[in-house]
Amino acid sequence: MLNGDDLWCQGYSETESGSDLASLRMKAVRDGDDFVCTGHKLWTTHGHEANMIFCLVRTAQLDKPQQGITFLLIDMKASGVSVRPILSLSGEHVQNHITFDEVRVPAANVVGAVDDGWTVAKYLMEFERGGSVYSPSMRVRVARLRRFLTDEGAGSSGMTRRLSLIMADIEALDAFELQFMSSLSVGGAPGVKASMLKVIGTELSQRLTELELEGAGTYAAAWQPHLTTPGGEVPGFDPPGDNSGVGTSYTAKAMPKYLNDRAGSIYAGTNEIQRGILWRNLERSTR
Numbered sequence: 001m002l003n004g005d006d007l008w009c010q011g012y013s014e015t016e017s018g019s020d021l022a023s024l025r026m027k028a029v030r031d032g033d034d035f036v037c038t039g040h041k042l043w044t045t046h047g048h049e050a051n052m053i054f055c056l057v058r059t060a061q062l063d064k065p066q067q068g069i070t071f072l073l074i075d076m077k078a079s080g081v082s083v084r085p086i087l088s089l090s091g092e093h094v095q096n097h098i099t100f101d102e103v104r105v106p107a108a109n110v111v112g113a114v115d116d117g118w119t120v121a122k123y124l125m126e127f128e129r130g131g132s133v134y135s136p137s138m139r140v141r142v143a144r145l146r147r148f149l150t151d152e153g154a155g156s157s158g159m160t161r162r163l164s165l166i167m168a169d170i171e172a173l174d175a176f177e178l179q180f181m182s183s184l185s186v187g188g189a190p191g192v193k194a195s196m197l198k199v200i201g202t203e204l205s206q207r208l209t210e211l212e213l214e215g216a217g218t219y220a221a222a223w224q225p226h227l228t229t230p231g232g233e234v235p236g237f238d239p240p241g242d243n244s245g246v247g248t249s250y251t252a253k254a255m256p257k258y259l260n261d262r263a264g265s266i267y268a269g270t271n272e273i274q275r276g277i278l279w280r281n282l283e284r285s286t287r
């Protein structure tokens with residue numbers, strides 16, 4: 001994993017099972033030493049590049065929908081696995097549909113206990129939502145935007161004010177992240193703070209992309225994906241022979257970054273769902 005030979009993707013979401021993940025239907029039936037898996041996953045980030053996928057699969061119908069789900073590692077090269085692209089608004093190919101047609105998977109690839117994959121997934125998701133920090137890269141983006149506005153003599157007093165408000169929020173986030181990371185470094189689990197971090201980090205980043213777009217002005221409207229591929233290649237796009245474009249490398253990135261960042265409040269569990277988790281936690285702790 002560290003040298004990049006192993007790249008795993010996440011197979012949780014299905015067509016009717018996003019926020020309501022426990023309703024998932026991809027099934028895995030035990031047959032000797034294997035599970036035979038049939039179903040469909042979608043939105044799978046980097047699924048076309050990964051060599052393994054960790055999936056939540058239905059192994060039993062029990063009382064609660066969260067029970068009877070198993071966490072299973074599947075080889076992307078296994079017979080019966082097929083991958084189709086989902087193109088994002090900016091035209092890039094990062095997400096995928098993945099279909100499993102009677103794929104045989106060794107039972108040894110189960111992580112945790114059979115029928116108890118929900119426990120594994122819930123713990124892992126805490127790290128997905130709160131396993132990294134947002135503030136350092138946002139500081140760099142603010143500095144770049146300031147430099148761009150100064151160099152171009154662009155921006156209004158309203159923009160400067162909004163940028164200052166964002167900076168104040170980044171400072172507060174930084175303090176929270178330092179506290180959070182120090183608790184992880186001594187073996188703590190992210191817990192409910194992961195939801196808090198995800199909501200604050202993604203929404204602050206979206207506010208920043210709005211300002212970046214505004215700063216870039218009309219240059220941001222030009223469709224020139226050959227100058228920027230923040231998330232991956234752009235299938236079907238034929239760049240001009242001399243690779244030229246309009247604006248600067250900064251303005252070329254503004255629109256793709258803005259469009260891609262819209263997904264921040266959706267993936268890893270939507271921000272509405274995170275607010276629900278936070279509310280329930282608050283209710284419990286004040287009871």
Ligand SMILES: Cc1cc2nc3c(=O)[nH]c(=O)nc-3n(C[C@H](O)[C@H](O)[C@H](O)COP(=O)(O)OP(=O)(O)OC[C@H]3O[C@@H](n4cnc5c(N)ncnc54)[C@H](O)[C@@H]3O)c2cc1C
Binds near residue numbers: 015016020271273
């Ligand atoms: C860029 C991107 C990358 C992704 N990568 C992956 C991946 O690698 N692997 C993977 O498995 N999945 C991935 N996903 C899927 C992602 O986890 C789901 O999109 C997400 O959980 C929401 O599910 P949904 O799209 O089905 O929306 P829905 O669940 O249908 O939600 C629709 C709307 O209803 C709201 N809503 C639903 N239920 C409630 C509720 N109880 N309370 C309040 N509001 C509610 C939601 O907040 C949302 O606004 C990715 C998604 C995106 C956009």
